[in-house]
Amino acid sequence: MASMGAKVWAGGLLASGAAAALLFSAVPSSAADGAWPRYLHDNGGSGYATDAGITTAAAKNLKPLAGWPVKLPATISTQPVLANGLIYVGAWDGNEYAITPSGAVxxxxxxxxxxxxxxxxxxxxxxxTPVVATATVGAAARSVLYVGGGGNADAQGHPVSGGTAQLFALDALTGEILWHTSLGSSPDHFIWSSPAFYRGSVYVGVSAFADCPLIQGRLVQLDASTGRVQHTADMVPDGCTGGSIWGSPTVDEAEGALYVATGNPDPCSRFGPQVGTALRPKRAAATAGLALLGLLLAGFAWPRPSIRAVFWAGVGIGVLGLAGTSLLVVGPHIARPEPYAQAVVKLDTADLRVMGHWQIPQAESVFDSDFGSTPTLFTGRVTPGGARRALVGVANKNGIYYVFSRASLDRGPVARLRIATGGNPPTSGNGSISPSAFDGGRLYVGGGHIAIGGQVVAGTVSAYDPNDLAAPFDAGHGTLLFTAPAATAGAANPAIFYGAATIVQGVIYQGDTHGNLYGYAAH
Structure with missing residues (x-):
């Protein structure tokens, strides 16, 4: 995975520099049930639900809500969620916030x-992004907010010894901490992932903080009531690193399966990570070899035969020991496979048993070719006249959006959509780490820079018919209806948008890197 930088294409809205929200006539809006309780709205990661408050006709009348934007003291990279009549959002100051519709904390x-x-x-x-769900914690059923946190610094940035990455359960109405579970030492481990709630369990991915160093990526299932770890699925073998999950789990509730997309692998040998490649063990082995050579020469020249015989016996034992040690320390370098790294992986929600996987082939990889996004469930025929089937799709840093049949993930993609020029980092407009959205009829995919009609553009949102994925709809189907400047437009360091927008109860909510949480509604 890569660290975040100065520009990003993320989460369903495409925004950069001083630009803010972009709405298109073909893009879906928000929640029918009056709530948006988790990242991308639902367990299928659709990023969609109907909303009567924001329509194609009303979009041109969008204006800031009174009292908005709400100013928080740090970057907002999460998607706002709405439940219990409150807007929940986390910020890089380490706080999770509950905000009223009037803009009060x-x-x-x-x-x-x-x-x-x-x-x-x-x-x-x-x-x-948190997920809000009803669960029994203690003796009472209550609304609970689950979110990743923890770390190795306090609110003032001072170091905290023994810190860990943690999953927290908070009372969604009061912010009281109900339980928290450690998922790895800080700062190496970090929870970029947004948790998913399903049938009394919470699922969350564990990742490296960046690539310094990589850690053993894994998916963790916890009891939603107690925080007890129920099952863990390691994405690489014990003793190896890589396979971070920095997107979020997507749940196919009909099948009882979930999907994750993983980060890059790391070379790993049978005797441990990087055995036979690290410089220090090689120097140690070379030093020991020179010392042994000196002893051999000394023993050969020793004048007394009896002492020399004992010495040679000791030397023989030493040679065998050194050979065995060298075998463990410097070789042989027998690579251990990491098939679940840089891959799409399907797991059973009951016990995290792997049900299928597909790894990007070397020919399609770019440097640091992570999946840094969240899979989307949708349905379609893929090609005209084909059988309608259940599908899952996700974008990669190589600029390809991969589409799979959920029934046969192991067989590989049924479609590959070129949505951007591949490369790293995506924060410079290469590839994509943006989740897609599905409104029941069209698939929407965001990507970085790409050539369209001979002209290179900085980024795109494309709409596809899932019954014919050969090419996106013509740009005429995506008329720009609304745009608004960020609060810092024109500044030397204008705010940008890392996270996705939420459209719920007739309001668009989105945060920026300067801590502004916007609320727009049609007037």
């Missing part, structure tokens, strides 16, 4: 900051 709770120096990654607090 109902409560906030500090959950930790992770920092590892500028050479690795700047300090980050809450980076994942």
């Amino acid at each position: 109902q409560w906030k709770r500090f959950l930790g900051i992770t920092t590892k120096g500028k050479a690795c990654q700047y300090p980050i607090g809450i980076a994942g």
Whole structure:
């Protein structure tokens, strides 16, 4: 995975520099049930639900809500969620916030900051979107907010020894911490992932903070009532690193399966990570070899035969020991496969048993060719006249959006959509780490820079018919209806948007990197 940078194409809205929200006549809006309880709205990651308040006709009348934007003290990279009549959002100051529709802070709770120096990654607090669900914690059923946090620094940025990456359960009405579970030491481990709630369990991915160093990526299933770890699925073998999950789990409720997309692998040998490639063990082995050579020469020249015989016996034992040690320390370098890294993986929700996987072939890889996004469930025929089937899709940094049949993930993609020029980092407009959206009839995919009609554009949102994925709809289907400047437009360092927008109860909510949480409604 890569650290975040100065520009990003993310989460369903495409925004950069001083630009803010972009709405198209073909793009879906928000929640029918009056709530948006998790990242991308639902367990299928659709990013969609109908909303009567924001229509094609009303979009041109969008204006800021009174009292908005709400100013928070740090970057907002999460998607706002709405439940219990409150807007929940996390920020990089380490706080999770509950905000009223009028813009007042109902409560906030500090959950930790992770920092590892500028050479690795700047300090980050809450980076994942919460999920709000009803669960029994203690003796009472209540509305619970689950979100990743923890870290190795306090609210003032001072180091905290023994810090860990954690999943928190908060009372969604008061912000009280109900339980928290450690999922790895800080700062190496970090929870970029947004949790999913399904049948009394919470599922969340564990990732490296950046690539300094990589860790053993894994998916964790926890009891929603107690925080007890129920099952863990490691994405690479024990002793190896890579396979971080920095997107979020997507749940196919009809099948009882979930999908994750994973980060890059890391070379791993049978005797441990990087065995036979690290410089220090090689120097140690070379030093020991020279010392042994000196002893051999000394023993050969020793004048007394009896002492020389004992010495040679000791030398023989030493040679065997050194040979065995060298075998473990410097070779042979027998690679261990990491088939679940840089891959799409399907798991059973009951026990996290792997049900299928597909790994990007070397020919389609780019440097650091992570999946850094969340899969989307949708249905379609793929080609005209084909059988209608259940599909799952996700974008990669290589600029390809991969579409799979959920029934046969192992067989590989049924379609590949070129949505951007491949490369790294995506924060410079290469590839894509943007989740797609599905409104029941069209698939919407965001990507970085690409050539269209001979002209290179900085980024795109494309709409596809899932019954004919050969090419996106013509641009005429995506008329620009609304745009608004960020609060810092024209500044030397204008705000940009990392996270997705939420459209619920007739309002668009989205946060920016300067801590502004916007609310727009049609008037």
